[in-house]
Amino acid sequence: MTVPPPMVSAQDIGKFFLAADGRAVQALDGVSLTVREGEFVCVVGPSGCGKSTLLRILGGLVEPTTGTVARRPGQPPVPPAAFVFQDFAVLPWLTVRSNAAFGLRMAGVRRRAAERAADAWLLRMDLADFADGYPDQLSGGMRQRLALARAFATGSPVLLMDEPLGSLDPQTRRLMQEQLLALWQEERKTVVLVTHSLDEALLLGDRVLVMSARPGRVIEELAVPFARPRDPGIQDGPEFGRLRARIWDRLRDQLSVSAR
Numbered sequence: 001m002t003v004p005p006p007m008v009s010a011q012d013i014g015k016f017f018l019a020a021d022g023r024a025v026q027a028l029d030g031v032s033l034t035v036r037e038g039e040f041v042c043v044v045g046p047s048g049c050g051k052s053t054l055l056r057i058l059g060g061l062v063e064p065t066t067g068t069v070a071r072r073p074g075q076p077p078v079p080p081a082a083f084v085f086q087d088f089a090v091l092p093w094l095t096v097r098s099n100a101a102f103g104l105r106m107a108g109v110r111r112r113a114a115e116r117a118a119d120a121w122l123l124r125m126d127l128a129d130f131a132d133g134y135p136d137q138l139s140g141g142m143r144q145r146l147a148l149a150r151a152f153a154t155g156s157p158v159l160l161m162d163e164p165l166g167s168l169d170p171q172t173r174r175l176m177q178e179q180l181l182a183l184w185q186e187e188r189k190t191v192v193l194v195t196h197s198l199d200e201a202l203l204l205g206d207r208v209l210v211m212s213a214r215p216g217r218v219i220e221e222l223a224v225p226f227a228r229p230r231d232p233g234i235q236d237g238p239e240f241g242r243l244r245a246r247i248w249d250r251l252r253d254q255l256s257v258s259a260r
């Protein structure tokens with residue numbers, strides 16, 4: 001079997017920020033990872049350990065202080081990576097259609113073509129009836145589906161997701177996890193997803209990376225053994241519980257470090 005090519009890889013990433021009081025804050029320390037084409041990698045870790053910073057560095061929004069990042073070059077106008085953020089990042093002054101087309105418009109695609117791609121994704125995400133409305137007419141779950149439509153519509157092979165379901169109520173979140181699982185199975189994008197939910201990481205990911213308390217390092221990497229396509233019912237099985245307990249054991253130590 002041939003090994004898929006790396007889409008994003010990071011070598012020995014370190015990141016310092018200057019805090020408001022002038023102190024240097026080390027967010028990341030020696031993080032290395034390679035994400036291969038079609039892989040779904042989930043990142044868990046204590047609050048403030050640098051997960052979002054790592055994702056932004058992988059996507060080129062933030063420069064690392066040390067280390068290097070390599071991304072497979074995109075085929076313009078498709079951006080090499082598209083982001084999905086927790087707070088939906090929808091623009092309230094644009095219609096739902098223009099929001100869905102926004103990523104492509106930013107990549108220089110003409111309005112007509114961008115809106116055609118957006119409409120196709122709005123249809124897939126059950127939002128076609130709202131295309132001419134505005135985001136404030138959408139529920140939280142619908143807004144997050146809009147954010148996903150925008151990212152998928154870009155055609156980017158790499159999706160970087162920062163707690164994309166974190167603002168949703170538990171039932172909507174579970175439904176969205178199942179929807180994301182099905183979408184990934186159809187689209188086979190390369191995904192890096194940051195989450196606080198161990199269940200989400202195990203349900204969706206091929207690998208789960210566990211990060212230490214700040215400065216964030218990768219302290220464990222777990223290959224998720226469940227075959228694809230996955231049935232969301234795996235969450236109720238004993239193997240799922242065993243893996244969740246294993247990750248929690250590693251994480252618990254780090255949470256107590258970060259609480260000190």
Ligand SMILES: Nc1ncnc2c1ncn2[C@@H]1O[C@H](COP(=O)(O)OP(=O)(O)OP(=O)(O)O)[C@@H](O)[C@H]1O
Nearest residue numbers: 017018019025027046047048049050051052053054
């Ligand atoms: N632009 C910035 N300027 C200064 N400090 C920053 C900046 N961005 C992040 N930090 C600091 O870097 C550390 C890591 O932040 P980051 O948001 O990456 O963590 P996180 O693991 O994603 O947190 P959470 O799980 O709470 O979202 C934190 O201490 C944060 O305050």
